[in-house]
Amino acid sequence: MNEVPRAIFLVVIFLEMTSARNEKDITLSCPAHRPCTTALASYNPIPLKCEEKSENALISWQYLDVFQPHAQAVTFMQSNGSAPHNNWGASKALDLMSRSKLVSGDLQILSPRVQDTGVYTCLDGEKYLAYYEIDFQDAGHIYISHASLGQSVQPQTMVDLGEEGTVKVFTVWTDWQPCDRCRTLGERKKVGFCYAEVIKDSTQPDLVYEGPTPCGLLRSTSRQIPLNHTPELRIEMCNEPCNTTASVGERILSVVLDSYHTYLHADVSLKCPTSSIYRPVYWEHGNKSFTRLQQLTKTMSYVLDNTTGGGSLYIPILNKSDAGIYKCYVDRVLTGIFHVIIPDTQNTAVRQPYTATESVIIAISMLLFSLMLLSIIQVCRKISMRVVH
Incomplete structure (x- = not known):
């Protein structure tokens, strides 16, 4: 740029x-x-609530990387401002801490990334107050379609997993957002996220083995889940006589x-x-x-x-x-x-003429310089004549 x-x-x-x-x-x-399992868009800030906190609670937030088979939960934010300890996963904890903040014990992740997918828990001391399984899906490769152009959304797909069964990959949509402007033609959008569910027998699609799960979380246990189904943004025209x-x-x-x-x-x-x-x-x-x-x-x-x-x-x-x-x-x-x-x-800027005072100063300076120069020349001539004699 x-x-x-x-x-x-x-x-x-x-x-x-x-x-x-x-x-x-x-x-x-x-x-x-209850535990919350959901998909969210990367690079977009999101708050995670920690409900029913006591007045003087020592709140801490932990993160568990679901893609590491032997990973342990690491503390990356605490209400007393303590930094993560130098233990396993400390670099990840420090990275998360640099992109997050606590507001009254609630966690705000300011710039989540795909690699931040995992389990987030809020604790008051040793008491668990909130539990989130979050799949941060790549908003940098979001699929966009506009209804006014007749563009279609991503189709549902079926993938054969062999003995594990069949996986159905599809989009789960948020509600439509309000029209972006009032009393004139505008646009509204809704966001869709990749979800998948494993079916034991493809001939019986209602026989679900594992219910709808965000693709990234399901991929942590089954790497055969396809990567080509991305989050979506659906747009359509709107006109609302709304009042802000x-x-x-x-x-x-x-x-x-x-x-x-x-x-x-x-x-x-x-x-x-x-x-x-x-x-x-x-x-x-x-x-x-x-x-x-x-x-x-x-x-x-x-x-x-x-x-x-x-x-x-x-x-x-x-x-x-x-x-x-x-x-x-x-x-x-x-x-x-x-x-x-x-x-x-x-x-280009034009130089303004000198004022009367500036002109007098410049003239005197030039006169003094000339007199000094003449004096130097005369001294040089006298020295030269003495050398000759």
Whole structure:
């Protein structure tokens, strides 16, 4: 990327409000007081709740790598701020800790990766309060389809495992998110994740040997599960006469403003604060707005990223018309304002004439320099004449 280092002219973030809104909008479909098994998208932040904590609880979070047959659970976060001990798996624990934070005992993984797939447990001392089996699926290779283009989703597949039976691989979908904008044509999306179930006898598809399980978790016990079925993003057009519920205070306090000083024909990438694949987001530039449909039909040069479902806007090979104000909206609330500035290299600055005072000083300086130079010449001549005589 050829982007020149940016200059931030104002950042105003209300952290408690943003954190609470993230937790409210991104929730896991898990049974209460029972182990939770689910699939999530990599590179998108996610909170894991630790319910029923006591007031002065010493909360710790542990991680177990399901792909290591003899792995042990390692502690990587503690409410007292202690770092992981130098034991087996400490490097993994430190890596997880660098990408996570605790908020009132709840765990927020800020940038999960595919290799973070495994078991997460929350403990109060030695008492287990929460248990999650999570498959972080690769959002970097997400499959995107748009209903308005007649594009189909990934088909269900059957894979023969020999004596183990047959595995059925399919997509499990989240609910449709709200339309990304109001009172005008917009888009909405839903996220799908790869799941699989093992059937003992392919002639009796209802005879399930192992129920629906996220593909990554099932692959930890059966490496024959195919890798070609990826997470999905399904998009369709929408038009909702909705009303945003954000207060005036929230609109002001949660907006981030950023200034990008760059060059003509450079590239710029803008990241919308608090955006993720689980939340509706859209971008505007002046009176223009951008849709995934425009990108898929190649009717715009800008690129909405796939990993976060449009949370980043990439502007390649900047033209003069690309300069100006860009706005992004998350949950239909203005969240970021970015000023892309391209300096005009055609106009060179004209030197302003000297003031009267500056002119006098320059004239005196030149006179003194001339007198000094004449004095040096005269001294040199006298010395030369003495040498001759």
